[in-house]
Amino acid sequence: MRQTIRIFVRTVDTMNRVIGRFAMYLIFAILGVLFYSIFSKTFADPAIWTLEVAQFLMVAYFLLGGAYSLQLDDHVRMDLFYSRWTPKTRAIVDLCTVGFLLFYLVFLLYGGISSVHYALEYNETSYSAWSPRMAPIKIIMCIGIAMMLLQVLAIFFKDLAAARGETL
Numbered sequence: 001m002r003q004t005i006r007i008f009v010r011t012v013d014t015m016n017r018v019i020g021r022f023a024m025y026l027i028f029a030i031l032g033v034l035f036y037s038i039f040s041k042t043f044a045d046p047a048i049w050t051l052e053v054a055q056f057l058m059v060a061y062f063l064l065g066g067a068y069s070l071q072l073d074d075h076v077r078m079d080l081f082y083s084r085w086t087p088k089t090r091a092i093v094d095l096c097t098v099g100f101l102l103f104y105l106v107f108l109l110y111g112g113i114s115s116v117h118y119a120l121e122y123n124e125t126s127y128s129a130w131s132p133r134m135a136p137i138k139i140i141m142c143i144g145i146a147m148m149l150l151q152v153l154a155i156f157f158k159d160l161a162a163a164r165g166e167t168l
Contacts, residue, residue, distance in 0.1 A: 005157050009168055012154040013071055016147055020068020026061040030054050049130045056137045063144025067151035091162035098156050105149045112142040 037050035069075050082090060118124060119135040126132050161168040 006168060009154045009157050012150045016067040016071050016151050019147060020065050020071070023061055023064035023068065026057050026064075030057045030061065033057065048128070049132070052126060052128060052130055052132060056132075059137055060140050060144070063141055064147070066144060067147040070148060070151045070155060087162055088165065091159040094159045095156065095163060098152060098159065101152050102149070102156075105145060105152060109142060109145045109149060112138065112145055116142055 033050050033054045037047060037054070040047045040050070082093070085093070116135060116138045119138050124134040126134060158168045
């Protein structure tokens with residue numbers, strides 16, 4: 001494989017590893033917000049912002065951690081025959097199916113960018129009592145989708161190298 005592809009794969013893997021490990025700790029922020037919500041409802045006036053903040057943190061947790069999950073191959077897979085195949089056969093099958101994922105992620109990113117543009121242009125807010133701005137979470141959503149798209153491209157190059165009998 002070319003050196004530029006090796007650098008691309010190494011850079012994407014490193015970037016997703018750092019962002020993914022950061023995203024792992026968002027679960028503790030979600031727990032903290034939800035515990036605060038419980039205590040504020042029990043002992044004081046209930047906070048109106050806790051449910052939406054927890055939802056926004058959950059979106060960030062899943063989308064920023066998605067590329068890391070792909071990188072580690074920890075995503076859910078229907079494994080009827082896959083585990084019995086040789087690594088080269090797996091790589092060839094993965095090369096055939098990665099196109100569908102790329103197609104999906106490109107359209108998802110296009111829709112996300114359109115949604116961010118709308119949120120910024122019209123100063124979109126949530127339809128709740130708290131009414132937070134929607135642009136920040138939509139930007140995080142687009143970053144997570146873009147990171148997954150880059151990781152899928154890196155996986156494509158790894159599978160291509162494995163199909164050719166090389167390591168990347």
